[in-house]
Amino acid sequence: MSEAAAVPPRARLLDCADFTDAARRVLPRDVWDFIAGGAGRERTLAANEAAFGSVRLRPRGLSAVGEPDTAIRVLGDRWGAPLGIAPLAYHELAHADGESGTAEAAGALGLPLVVSTFASQPLERIRAAAGTSTPLWLQLYCFRDQRVTDGLARRAADAGYQALVVTVDTPYMGRRLRDLRNDFRVPAHIRPANLEPDRQAPPGGATDTDSPSAHSRSAFCPDQDWTVVGRLRRLSGLPVLAKGVMTAQDTRAALSAGAAGIVVSNHGGRQLDGAPAALDALGEVVTAAEGRVPVFLDGGVRGGADAFVALALGATAVFVGRPVLYALAADGAPGVRRLLSLLCGELTDTMVFTGHRTVPSIDATAVEMPR
Ligand SMILES: Cc1cc2nc3c(=O)[nH]c(=O)nc-3n(C[C@H](O)[C@H](O)[C@H](O)COP(=O)(O)O)c2cc1C
Numbered sequence: 601m602s603e604a605a606a607v608p609p610r611a612r613l614l615d616c617a618d619f620t621d622a623a624r625r626v627l628p629r630d631v632w633d634f635i636a637g638g639a640g641r642e643r644t645l646a647a648n649e650a651a652f653g654s655v656r657l658r659p660r661g662l663s664a665v666g667e668p669d670t671a672i673r674v675l676g677d678r679w680g681a682p683l684g685i686a687p688l689a690y691h692e693l694a695h696a697d698g699e700s701g702t703a704e705a706a707g708a709l710g711l712p713l714v715v716s717t718f719a720s721q722p723l724e725r726i727r728a729a730a731g732t733s734t735p736l737w738l739q740l741y742c743f744r745d746q747r748v749t750d751g752l753a754r755r756a757a758d759a760g761y762q763a764l765v766v767t768v769d770t771p772y773m774g775r776r777l778r779d780l781r782n783d784f785r786v787p788a789h790i791r792p793a794n795l796e797p798d799r800q801a802p803p804g805g806a807t808d809t810d811s812p813s814a815h816s817r818s819a820f821c822p823d824q825d826w827t828v829v830g831r832l833r834r835l836s837g838l839p840v841l842a843k844g845v846m847t848a849q850d851t852r853a854a855l856s857a858g859a860a861g862i863v864v865s866n867h868g869g870r871q872l873d874g875a876p877a878a879l880d881a882l883g884e885v886v887t888a889a890e891g892r893v894p895v896f897l898d899g900g901v902r903g904g905a906d907a908f909v910a911l912a913l914g915a916t917a918v919f920v921g922r923p924v925l926y927a928l929a930a931d932g933a934p935g936v937r938r939l940l941s942l943l944c945g946e947l948t949d950t951m952v953f954t955g956h957r958t959v960p961s962i963d964a965t966a967v968e969m970p971r
């Protein structure tokens with residue numbers, strides 16, 4: 601490895617930004633762009649992180665919090681902290697450890713992992729790597745061939761996954777200019793391990809060896825409506841969450857359809873460029889959900905303090921996306937474990953300095969919103 605590509609020693613990787621810099625050095629340029637990029641002019645991508653930067657935390661003194669307890673319970677499971685890993689396609693693009701490396705790291709900390717429809721390793725192998733105590737959810741795209749979506753849902757239930765997450769913001773992939781300019785293709789040796797090649801798209805349609813965008817237009821169902829939530833719940837017996845909700849209208853639609861939870865997300869700025877930051881949509885969704893189901897957030901979370909802000913504004917927990925692939929790229933499974941530990945440590949520090957002993961005690965009085 602050339603000096604330019606060298607990753608600093610593990611002990612020098614101290615926050616998300618360090619992992620991001622390390623990943624930028626080791627990843628091929630087109631892979632970096634695929635992961636880091638967003639749709640259109642990347643306005644929503646930029647807004648996600650910027651939104652956290654405009655919220656201030658309110659310090660409290662002599663609050664005798666001792667050692668805060670970061671654990672929470674979600675849909676009957678214990679999470680070591682209100683932090684999980686968002687669904688991300690093709691972890692092997694970042695490192696050969698792939699999803700099982702990420703799962704091993706999540707399992708070590710008791711944090712949940714949402715496995716992508718486009719995972720590069722089999723669902724059962726990922727389940728085994730995570731160990732028994734960490735929750736695994738499977739994210740589903742809605743395929744034109746409904747048997748593909750339904751087959752994955754049944755397989756997840758059989759493999760011991762705890763929930764399904766239907767992504768509602770992707771009738772097809774957003775227009776990602778970096779990928780178009782690079783003519784990005786997923787390298788041939790990295791496969792969507794849980795999809796059968798002949799079932800992914802209609803006969804004659806684009807396959808996963810074409811560009812991801814072309815494949816999504818051919819394989820995903822742009823006519824899908826909210827009935828998918830009930831169908832997947834009935835056939836799998838698992839709770840079904842809706843990911844990609846940004847409005848009160850979609851929150852109500854998800855609840856009417858029987859969703860067991862909502863993930864406020866703009867897909868990391870990769871779908872509708874010009875959509876608001878996920879953090880800025882959180883309040884509207886939390887209000888519309890009326891406490892009936894847990895509300896999660898992803899998009900722009902780059903530190904434990906960001907997680908704290910989302911909790912203060914009503915999120916049950918947050919999911920982290922790109923930084924996990926950066927940590928995987930930088931140092932495989934140990935890198936992801938270190939990143940997750942750092943995030944949990946930052947959250948703990950924020951709880952101590954703001955005087956919160958438990959996660960449920962964190963509320964809007966802990967933050968100051970921009971005027
Ligand atoms: C490389 C990459 C792959 C992704 N793959 C999926 C996916 O397969 N399914 C999905 O629902 N979301 C996918 N997402 C979106 C993430 O789940 C998540 O919404 C987003 O990355 C969160 O924003 P953050 O990266 O700023 O943390 C992907 C995002 C990236 C960057």
Ligand SMILES: CCCCCCC(=O)C(=O)O
Pocket residue numbers: 689718812813815816867870
């Ligand atoms: C047809 C390949 C789709 C990969 C989807 C990954 C994803 O959601 C992303 O945002 O990228």
